[in-house]
Amino acid sequence: MAGLTAAALAVIGFFAYQASAAQERDGKPSASHSAHPSPGKGDGKGDGDKRTPAERETALPAGSGKGPRVVYALKRQRVWLVGKDGRATRTFAVDPSAVSPRPGTYKVTSRSAHVQGSDGVPVENVVRFATVDGVTIGFSAALDGSTPDPDPSHKTGGIREKRADGKALWLHAPVGTPVVVVP
Incomplete structure (x- = not known):
């Protein structure tokens, strides 16, 4: 049955x-449509944008590059995994780190399957892509599933995601993958 x-x-x-x-x-x-927005379309700037607020929130940011990449929007606290065809294959919310990278294009520099995060929490699927003021910035998922608010008094670079999202990003972004950070 x-x-x-x-x-x-x-x-x-x-x-x-x-x-x-x-x-x-x-x-x-x-x-x-909102799960697989087209690049450069639906940026909410034109007349007649009939998308819901949720669809506008999850739309791939216009001008975020071409080809396979990871896009990280600082203000929206959201990540997109973009495939070869320029379409987002997955998008998800993240909890930002205490230290953020400036907008620009980076590349994945290193990865670790399991380590202790800079905040002392065991994390998995760590994908690092930038260094700011001596703090390494990267995506990670806490093994206990926690997504704590960053402590501004402690400079940490871990951008936290849910475990399932962390696994998807890990599979999508080997070393050398572009990471585009937008405001």
């Missing part, structure tokens, strides 16, 4: 994907 249910869900998912792709070819937004 469980096998039939799984098969039925797979078929429904396939048909939903096909319908979504057909709508996008016709120029009509699909329900999945």
Whole structure:
């Protein structure tokens, strides 16, 4: 019985994907539009932007580069994983570090599967990309799932994400991957 249910869900998912792709070819937004925004589109600057506030919040920032990359928006506290086709494959909220990088383009410089974070918390899937005033900046997920507020009196560089998001970023961003930081 469980096998039939799984098969039925797979078929429904396939048909939903096909319908979504057909709508996008016709120029009509699909329900999945906010999860896979097009680069440079929907920046909220033009007249007639009919997206919801949530769709505008999760839209890939215009002018955030080309090709496969990681995009980190400082004010929005959000990350996008962008594929070869320039479309976001995943976006998620993060908790910023006490020390932030300046807007610009960086590259992943190193990674660690499991280490102790600069705040003393054990973390995984660490992806480092910048150094500011001697503080190394990178994305990480706490093993206990915590996402504490940064303590401004303690200079830390860990940008915290949920564990599932950390795993996705780890798989997406080997050493050398561009990381574009936008305001």
